Amino acid sequence: MSHLLQPFLDYVFMQRAVLGTVAIALSATPVGCFLTLRRMSLMGDAMSHAILPGVAVGFLVSGLSLGAMTVGGIVAGLAVAVLTGAVTRATGQREDASLAAFYLISLALGVLLVSLRGSNVDLMHILFGSVLALNDAALRLLCVIATLTLVTLAVVWRPLVLECVDPTFLRSVSRWSGPVHLIFLGLVVLNLVAGFQALGTLLSVGMMILPALCARFWCRNLGPMVALAMGVAIAASVAGLVASYEWSLPSGPAITLSLGAIYLFSLICGPKDGILARFRPRPHFHS
Template identity: 60%
Template sequence: MYDLLIAPFADFGFMRRALVGGVALSVGAAPMGVFLMLRRMSLTGDAMAHAILPGAAVGFLVAGLSLPAMTIGGLIAGVLVALLSGVVARVTVLKEDAALAAFYLVSLALGVTIVSMRGSNVDLLHVLFGTVLALDDAALILIAGITSLTLGTLALIYRPLVLECLDPGFLRSVSRSGGPVYLAFLALVVLNLVGGFQALGTLLAVGIMMLPAAAARFWTDDITGMLLLATLGGVLATVAGLLGSYHLGAPSGPAIILAAGCLYLLSLVFGPVGGLMRHLRPRRHLEA
């Protein structure tokens, strides 16, 4: 049991770094996934994850695989796409989801083109799928800082954010905080995607955000419970993915997301709140 579960982290520093980075990322990103799900914006998270790619690619073009350059570029690109899609949705006939989809496709193609022109296939794979086993001190500090900022901001805007997700009309009738809260929420989503980009790349970063959140929805109706379960699910997926990667020789980033996907499928089948088994189980007479 020691060799199976503990030895990989006890014997190898890169595994410990990957574990710390993945856990920190789960603590910050999974709650964002819960609120995206409650707002019916799950696919928006995926679009935003791809939107940071051209900014990160420009940072790569300027400074190579430089953490500060790629982080700043990705952050600027993500915020810019969020703002542009909102403007397009308000001044044209396009809805916000269509505007985001258009920007997402352009961003993905542009980012891949930029990286391919400057770097090799290895560099492109690094940008698209991340290198969770190669996290250094700077990357860990960045992810931990984003997580700390996320938790602190959520503590400040939690009540209006929950209202804005569940009943925005009521929030508008009693307060003018809806707009600023929504912008703060989008900024946190972009920040966590930028942090996830360092470990999982632009294609997989949204996985650690949305899959644990979707799994948590099958276990509870309580928002606080969903936040806690989503965070726990992200941590479990990180541990299981890293261990599976170590013992089976699979790529670590995809292994983490596959572990989160398995957790989602188990929740889909066995979850007591809307899971498949609950629908298949015979109900008692007059049972709701």
């Protein structure tokens, strides 16, 4: 055990990496739990691609500038969310179809913009991140976004839960429905932008969705589900960083594959709709 923990004690870049991933885990996993409950998991994946053109524009303007790429990503993500809603209302096309169209356009445009000026290294940095190269500015940004997300969720928790359960009822008894939905979309974009700093635009959604899917196999109540998802994300982050250090693996994919391993274990062994649980005898009611 001490051998596994030694890199975090000896190297500052490993300490920065674990601090950054813990901040993302605490911030993104609650948002992922709500996406899962709302059956919008694929929306997170689509939005992670949607921020790419904004990140690319920030890169073209200022190079690998944290501030420029962050602002560009937020603007692009919010723009795609607004355009998706506008197209859905104006044409009657389903929201998932509109989102799929815009995320494909965004992904292609973002890759094209980065390739105009950057090298393959720059493109790989933006797409897959560099969690082992987080600096003080990136850590501050991750911690600020984590704090803002947790405070915002605490304020809108009850209407957000009600919107997941019965959005029609919420619209009938409160004016919170529209603002809560927009706030939630903003939190999704904000956390994807934060995640791209460490895991890249393609893998940042993994930290948001996979822990929530794992927790769903073990509990049904939202509070325990969020807590378990946070724990899963932190454990997988540490395991992925250790694997990356020990075997010289890319850190972002190592963390995501660690999450994938926990998901497969939960899929098989989870007591709530896991594969093995379906073969266990169920108790019968007795009169």
